[in-house]
Amino acid sequence: MQNARGLLSLGCGLLWAVAATHASAQIAPRLTGEAVIARLDTAKQDLAARAATAHDDRLAAVSTRLGDMADALRKTLGDKASQPADIMDNSRRAAVLRGDAAVQRTRAYLDEAPSCPGSDAKALTDALADTVDTLAKTSSSSKATPVIGSVETIDHRPVFALHPGHAPVALALVGTNLSDPQCADPQLTATDDKGKLLDTQPVITGVLPTRIELKFPEGAGSTSGPLVLHVIPKHKVFLRGCTAQPEAVTALQVTSPMRVSVSYDLTTTCSNGQRVPSSGTLPDITAYGATSSRQVEAAACEAARYAISAKLMFGDGNSASVGPVEQTAAADITLGLPAGFTLSWSPSTRTVFVRSAANVCKGVY
Numbered sequence: 001m002q003n004a005r006g007l008l009s010l011g012c013g014l015l016w017a018v019a020a021t022h023a024s025a026q027i028a029p030r031l032t033g034e035a036v037i038a039r040l041d042t043a044k045q046d047l048a049a050r051a052a053t054a055h056d057d058r059l060a061a062v063s064t065r066l067g068d069m070a071d072a073l074r075k076t077l078g079d080k081a082s083q084p085a086d087i088m089d090n091s092r093r094a095a096v097l098r099g100d101a102a103v104q105r106t107r108a109y110l111d112e113a114p115s116c117p118g119s120d121a122k123a124l125t126d127a128l129a130d131t132v133d134t135l136a137k138t139s140s141s142s143k144a145t146p147v148i149g150s151v152e153t154i155d156h157r158p159v160f161a162l163h164p165g166h167a168p169v170a171l172a173l174v175g176t177n178l179s180d181p182q183c184a185d186p187q188l189t190a191t192d193d194k195g196k197l198l199d200t201q202p203v204i205t206g207v208l209p210t211r212i213e214l215k216f217p218e219g220a221g222s223t224s225g226p227l228v229l230h231v232i233p234k235h236k237v238f239l240r241g242c243t244a245q246p247e248a249v250t251a252l253q254v255t256s257p258m259r260v261s262v263s264y265d266l267t268t269t270c271s272n273g274q275r276v277p278s279s280g281t282l283p284d285i286t287a288y289g290a291t292s293s294r295q296v297e298a299a300a301c302e303a304a305r306y307a308i309s310a311k312l313m314f315g316d317g318n319s320a321s322v323g324p325v326e327q328t329a330a331a332d333i334t335l336g337l338p339a340g341f342t343l344s345w346s347p348s349t350r351t352v353f354v355r356s357a358a359n360v361c362k363g364v365y
Contacts, residue, residue: 044063068136101135115360116360124160148249158363175248190229202216
């Protein structure tokens, strides 16, 4: 009898575990217009807060654009806002998908941008602004309207900008209706913001209806500025074969070359109480993971203490200051600086070092 009870208890436990597993793996609700409108409103508010903190008028304009998209959806959908997008007519469904894509791109930006310094931060903002602007202006009534919701690395990290160079770049476009398995691969081109084809064109390396993997075999080139990706897929229609669909567009930026200047102020406090100031500028840092250093001449006295402060000047003109921090003459001093930089003073070698962390800006390839 005890064995029977034990088996019954084990069986009930297994049933409960299976039920819990099913409950935790619920299917996501179908996309509706009202859900996208609510997400647009939230994204608008969060981006406005970021714009106020960063004192960035461009972000404030993007925030306004998101609000305009939400208002346009309310007007377009009317009493059909609660319907699943899948059962809406073509133009309404496409508008909902574009609004959802704008939200996805904005949320990715808000996650990635705070860690980015200087010209990289500006590149992320420019790419977001161009993409949201394009999504807001586009209209289509095709049944299989393609929409790009994200640009990612192959391992699913959102990307907004590319560092200039000639090393191969592998990316993925993620979205809806990007290809039809019954038709040839989509047409994929890269242009500047004026529509001029770039010298380096991407090559498709893999394709699904929701994902296109591509490669720039010769990198992003050496010219900074907008990089616009255009996708024109085909869709098979009964008795009509494969026909071209409206193009889907998304924007990236090729950044300006990285350049960060670091200056320091070092004050030596002598054993007799005299204070001897010195200052200098280190060689510019032009790559993530790089180190810059400069030796400092000794003061003409016996040092008791050192105090050091630092200022970073980024390529876009923004700057940040840290310190001063003071220690005894025998102790090293290390300062944490914005954007993954650190400054160290070594009294034993009389050297100031600045180190950059490896690619702290995750939104840049």
